[in-house]
Structure formats: C-alpha cells, structure tokens
Amino acid sequence: MKSGHATKRELAAGLRRQAVRSGEQAPSVRGSDWRLAVVTAVNADGTVTADGLTIRREETYQAPTVGDVIAISQSSSGNLLARGRMAGTTAPTGAWTNIPLASGFTSTHTVFGPAQYRIVTAYGSTRVELRGTVDATSSVTTQTSFSTALPTAARPSVQRTWVGRRNYSADTVGAIAMEISTAGVLSVFGSASPAQTDWFALDGCYYDL
Known part of the structure; x- marks a missing residue:
C-alpha cells in the first residue's frame, strides 16, 4: 500500500501534467x-x-x-x-484581375501582358494599381470608355485621372490621359492630331479610392 505522502506526490504530478496540457492548448498562457x-x-x-x-x-x-x-x-x-x-x-481581392474591356478594345499586346487591376493598401490608404496594355480595334480620336464597370470595391469616391504611355513616333507625343468615373468605368482621351491612338499602356498607373 502506498503511503499518504506518495499518493500526494502522484496527485500533484498529475495535476502539473494536466496544467501543462491545458496550457499548451490555451492561447492566453502558452506564450x-x-x-x-x-x-x-x-x-x-x-x-x-x-x-x-x-x-x-x-x-x-x-x-x-x-x-x-x-x-x-x-x-x-x-x-x-x-x-x-x-x-x-x-484569388483574393488584392490579386491581379483582368479589366473587363468594352467593345472595341482588346489586350493583344501579349509581350506587355493583359490589362489588369488590383486593390492594395499604400501609406494607410486604399488604391487601385493598373498594369498591361489596351489595344483599340479602331483608332481612338476622342474621349472613349475602354472598360465596363469595375466592381464596387474598385470604384473611387471622386473621379480620378492620370497619364500613361501610348503609341508614338517622331512627331507624336507618347503620353495620353485616362480617367475613371465614380461608376467604375475607365476611359481614355484619344486625339485626331498629331496621330490617333492605337494602343496605350497602364504600367505604373494607379488611382486612390
């Protein structure tokens, strides 16, 4: 028969083992x-x-x-x-997603990648980053919408505008203005002079929400 002291020691050891097992499962005590x-x-x-x-x-x-x-x-x-x-x-919301292009626009400049957007946080604020290129089936000469509406999460609270790269030559400036409306529709400002816009790039472009 075990002595009273031996029984107490075993009980104490059992309680310690149980406490360790419980602590291993409890976020508040496991460190x-x-x-x-x-x-x-x-x-x-x-x-x-x-x-x-x-x-x-x-x-x-x-x-x-x-x-x-x-x-x-x-x-x-x-x-x-x-x-x-x-x-x-x-894919999460922050992943690169293809821009839903409007009729008359494609993204066939495969060497530059497809036209895409993603939602990120920068300096504590939410913004949408853009990349890839957009090709016009017919040359763009006026302000023209090149996308259908982006999801609500990618729509700005006010209209946003930026400048990107476009097709160019010796007598054509290789820059073009773009914007997005509060409805989430992207548009490009084409020009009939000095040259029409056949394609434009989104690399490095972004807008804040």
Whole structure:
C-alpha cells in the first residue's frame, strides 16, 4: 500500500501534467506562438475576429473577408497580429484581375501582358494599381470608355485621372490621359492630331479610392 505522502506526490504530478496540457492548448498562457484561424468578422478599425479573438491586421493583409484562413502571431505579452491570408482556391481581392474591356478594345499586346487591376493598401490608404496594355480595334480620336464597370470595391469616391504611355513616333507625343468615373468605368482621351491612338499602356498607373 502506498503511503499518504506518495499518493500526494502522484496527485500533484498529475495535476502539473494536466496544467501543462491545458496550457499548451490555451492561447492566453502558452506564450509566443503562431497558428491558423478562420476569420468570422471584419471590423472597421483595422482588425478581424477569429477564434473569438480581435486581431490587428498587418498592412500587407489586403481586403479581408469572412472565411479567410489567416496566420495569427501572438507575442508573449498577448498581442495578436493577423499576418495575412493563406492561399486558397480562389484569388483574393488584392490579386491581379483582368479589366473587363468594352467593345472595341482588346489586350493583344501579349509581350506587355493583359490589362489588369488590383486593390492594395499604400501609406494607410486604399488604391487601385493598373498594369498591361489596351489595344483599340479602331483608332481612338476622342474621349472613349475602354472598360465596363469595375466592381464596387474598385470604384473611387471622386473621379480620378492620370497619364500613361501610348503609341508614338517622331512627331507624336507618347503620353495620353485616362480617367475613371465614380461608376467604375475607365476611359481614355484619344486625339485626331498629331496621330490617333492605337494602343496605350497602364504600367505604373494607379488611382486612390
């Protein structure tokens, strides 16, 4: 028969083992760590909710969506960071997406890549970056819409304008103005003189929302 002291020692050891196992599963006591979690809410203050916790997003975690599988980092002091979205079967909002071109426009300058946009965060604000080229089936001589409406998330609060590259020659300036309306429609300002616009590039162009 075990002595009373031996029984107490075994009980104490069992309680310690149980505490260690519980602590390994409890984010509040296990110290610095990282894990995966599913976003259940997106908050307006730059945080998301996952695992019942409010977690601060890093700036690189763009356009969070309920259902995102994210990586969470936890410091030993209990601070939580949402590192970003894990790759999934569908592209996130921040991925490059083909621009829906209007009739009369294509993106056949394959050496420069297709006309695309993506939504990003820069310096704490949301902006849309553009890339690729657009070809006109018929030369553009006036302001002409070259896209149908972009999704609501990519539409600016006011009309935005910028300058990009266009076809050029010795007597033609190789720059052209473009803009996007609050309805999300992109347009280009063609000119009949000194030369018509046959194609234009979007590389390096962007607009703020």
